[in-house]
Amino acid sequence: MAAVNRTYRSERDRKDMRYDFQRKRQMEQPVKGQSSQPPAKRPFQGPLKDPTPQGQQQQTP
Template structure:
């Protein structure tokens, strides 16, 4: 094998490796987007607490 053939083989291996990593990343993003709920699908807000008046705290009122 000549130096040029060795170089080209290394470049091709590197390209295939990077392309494979990109494909894996793209698949991950697609799966992640499919798992996220669609906006508005889960629009139910958490239950609100009723107002119970001022906090009593550790001190009696008037001090």
């Protein structure tokens, strides 16, 4: 009887592992319209600057 229980648990564990693997694969698949490649890194632009160009001042109404 112990051998039967071990076999049953082994089969159940194998099914659980297969289910987990399939679920992870589905989560990793890219969403429609997205590429499967990771996004490209942008070059470092330096510290953020004032959004208004130099020499121009914002007009106040």
